[in-house]
Amino acid sequence: MLDPWPAPRATAPVVGTVTMPGSKSVTNRALILAALASGPSTLRAPLRSRDTELMATALRTLGIGIAEGPGGSWLVTPAPLRGPATVDCGLAGTVMRFLPPAAVLAAGPVTLDGDERARARPMGRLLDALRGLGADLDDEGRGSLPFTVNGSATIPGGDVTIDASASSQFVSGLLLSGARYEKGVVIHHSTPSGKPVPSLPHIDMSVAMLRDAGVSVDDSEANTWRVEPGPIAPLDLDVEPDLSNAAPFLAAALATGGRVTVTGWPARTTQPGDALRDLFTRMGAEVTLDVHGLTVAAGDRLLGLDADLHDVGELTPVLAALAALAETPSRLRGVAHLRGHETDRLAALATELNNLGGQVAETDDGLAIEPRPLHGGVFGSYEDHRMAQAGVLLGLVVDDIEVENVATTGKTMPTFTTVWTELVSSH
Template sequence: MPELTKLQPHQPWTAPLAAGPVRTSLRLPGSKSMTARALVLSAIGTGPATIAWPLRARDTTLMAAGLAALGVGVETGPDERWSVRPAALRGPTQIDVGLAGTIMRFLPAVAGLADGPVDFDGDPHSRSRPLGPLLDGLREVGLRIDAAPGGGLPMTVHGTGEVPGGEVRVDASGSSQFVSGLLLAAPRFTNGVLVRHVGPTLPSAPHVRMTVRMLRAAGAVVDDSTPDTWRVEPGELPGHDFTVEPDLSGAMPFFAAALVTGGEVTLTGWPAESAQPVRQLIELIEQLGGTATVGPTGLTVTGTGIVHGLTADLREVGELTPVLAALAALADSPSRLTGVAHIRGHETDRLAALATELSGLGAQVTELPDGLQIDPKPLRGGAFRTYDDHRMAHAAAVLGLLVPGIELDDVGCTAKTLPQFPTLWSTVTAGM
């Protein structure tokens, strides 16, 4: 099993102070979200496929390992290009999801196409991540699933080689991945699928749009003309070559470094048209007092060294919440971040964790049902727990640019999406 798929011992780390304005151009690895979807769509196709500029990190190597356990040929050799060779899906087998929502929510439908039982389990906290609405939806389209009493991991999908498909209603208020998990394998369902979201809100909607866009690129017929409704027709997917965009969420701490130090950071390799929520990010950067532009050299963020507080509904960009909360704690006025009740079910309860750790450093933080109210106060150094959550580590690193003595209990959790983060961050912030 690749080394990145294993849990590593905790790695304590002192977040480095910025040596001055952070000015750099960098190309980050590919989007985790796009890499995961490209792997699944390539695996259920009818011909070989390549994935250019994928992300090599714990989540994606576990996804590749899970598909390989099902019989798919996945070659993750060079970082610039992976290859996937579809094959008849097999069971019995076991899949380690780690702590990855993409694996525990995207692969059960694929496992239903295997010819035997497929067991799923992962890291201890993965057993508390929400899965119930997705599993109920998969049962409606014909899968037999045995889950833990709480409705999640560990679980077994009893693959029969085919999934009938059909119409399903799902409340995806807890995660947009419930919708994507029903759509991605649907071209292989006998009758395709018609998914209706029936909940009060759909968080991270850009990720569902990414799913639809990539399904169409792979050759699927998708109708999303009716709000909160998606129809995927059954049909073969010829092998398709994907090019993965740099990871926008992974770039956010580097953009934050430009904002708080009065520097400039360019994310190179950025496409003219993106499947990620770049418009929302640009609007947030401007509210914070910076500028963000897309040009021939990439996506560039420039800061003044002064960060303004913001009032923002983050339901479409919930992954940015930890770094935005760190910026809010360094801002010149209060902030109110809402619309992200769903991130309580991420790698940890991110709202509770942020409230606890920011308060411990001196910020005045009020935890809301769906967000945080943050009133900046002078911050002090001290311990910052990461809760095995890469985004919490990113938030702590941003604070450490201006606040000496921010001591992370574990920076190794950043291997989930960017294993080289500690080295890259130290290099960038030192002005090297």
Template sequence: MTAELWPAPVAASPVSATVSVPGSKSITNRALVLAALADGPSVVDGALRSRDTDLMADALSALGASVTVDGDTFTVTPGALHGAEIECGLAGTVLRFLPPVAALAHGEVLFTADDAAQKRPMGTTLSSLDALGAQVTGSGDPARPLPFRVTGAGGLRGGEVHIDASESSQFVSGLLLAGARFDEGVTVVHTGTAIPSLPHVEMTVEMLRAAGVRVDAEFNRWTVHPGPVAGRHWSVEPDLSNATPFLAAAAVTGGTVRVPDWPATTTQPGDQFRVILQDMGAVVERHTHSGILEVTGAAGGALQGISWDMHDVGELTPTVAALCAVAEGRSHLYGIAHLRGHETDRLAALQRELSGLGCGVTQTEDGLVIDPEPLHGGVWHTYADHRMATAGAVLGLVTPDVLVEDIATTAKTLPDFDLRWTQMVEG
């Protein structure tokens, strides 16, 4: 069955809007895991409500925690962990964060997911748990690792494990989040090339420490000492990566978009989008007293091509690539070979879809070279990838007749994106 095509609205004039974005998915799901492992109840305020976070909450409930929801507030009371069936959808955080939690349960935990999740690398998570003393049974097919089972005996020895996390920082974060509950804690040593999205590991370490866990962090080595995880009140920052398409709208239309409550300091990789926009010629200002981030594009949406190492901010690549496609001059985005193992092969998808609208795009070993050409309308395929969908919406602002396939896939991290987008365009 063909997915519905959404006519991306064209901006008839420079966009001018204030856009509030919901809470960070990355922070919400880490807080939920820590709350389920804590020594008492926790409250997660300002949480993102989306498919990914609902899947995490449902999974933790299935494992034995009590999770209640009121608007954007989760209340979590830990319980005895037991066997369950976990539906992961397309959520990498559920796929990589919960197997170590399952190793602490009494009983068998079955992990299933959407078909598209089969493309996401899982071997490092499963082999690291096996090395730490867990009983893991995979499908036997490395190309299709799901479903798999983790059979827990109520605890895990833990200790030191050497892994190659060059495909995903989530391999490290998943072990660290549960590590305080392992008998010997956990020491994770990364042995491969540079870890992508390293700020997400820093986010994990910061949140563990906020929950009273002792963590030693060195270059490519992290030790979580055994001990209790404190129940606490978590306040979730806005999701800065989800804000980027709206800020990009200001840049491509020569308009102004304001996002309230932008944190002064943060471990979210999305904060780097401010610097990228400035490099491309937009004016970016965070108002200290109000906390509003304001982006104003150059007249006519004029943008300059860039050369950027996207390794630590790979999740921003689809939006940045969309900006590069309408900029002046060549752009080179590199350090992102790991994007071939995301929801889809994002490098191949971007090359295919940008080329389909008329842009010159070449894949390199670890990135994309983008040579802008006048764009034309067409179908923008999303591959069940929420960030591909929002990138198509950005291009549609300045390119008539862009039809985004399956805009509903944005519900993975940003429900009602299409409504929010249309309201922004219409003012």
């Protein structure tokens, strides 16, 4: 077990203001688009974290120029992608799913591998889709990392059908590079199970960013996305704050009867984290969005939540932890796909909450949570940043909570423990 971290205990309602770093989802999409663009791009306020540094390093390995610019910006200079190259994906789904569709455009082989847990994350459907579009890949039949993309600098593209019920990143990865394929790409989602694509807001984000870069995308037909071949315009982008990383900070207000503001919350966004406004309201909070940001203030009661989180699955760990502290039962639904994330998040949440005295049961597609008094203990993170965030949230109101390997929060927010400690101790 790695360095259990004593989670700070709140001695009064948590009250404060927090500024979030840039969005991981936006940053890694922008890096792919900038790498394939027709000219140099500027990305201001990009997230600097393990996932985004892995993406930047991977693209540099393929010949893309990514330099430091003013104020922490990244200046991206596109170039023909080249191999041979070896890419470390870490445990980043955006790297392992977004990079292969770009790597097929490289001249030469590109080998991708990652952390041990990454080798268990599903990739076969994406690899099969790329083969259907004309790519040459060698995964020795594993359908997972490691594998080699034998790039030939071009790919026919065209129509492809993929079962994306395990991850929206399969669709986004193909969308982001599809304009550079000879025929563009037409992606159809189809699955015998009838399960929909999870996390659709993330696909909406990909579509919106492509359109902002001048790419023609038609998503008017359900489960179908058409990307016309053509250039990708250079980006001049201010990266939004990461709204999903705001979840534990805002949840701290509900857990302790406090009030927390996250600055810079966009009035309009495709980020799934924006759903927190509705979800926290349903749990009894008073939520206000104004020029100061998004403010969440605790109400008289912390209520349980019955919600379909299919489109916003990444919020599940923090919501489950908050639900374990609520006065009434909760049912979190629509998130069976979380079993294939950084860890099996449903099993992990049930195990860790129950180890602290909770009553949590896995369902076919989520969790059923009955509030129970919790006690201290070590909360396992499973090398999963969202699990670690859930653990520190519990530590606000439960004595003697220690979070195993809290450093895994650096995957998307390297400053997490510092900002968290400052917020908790600021009252």
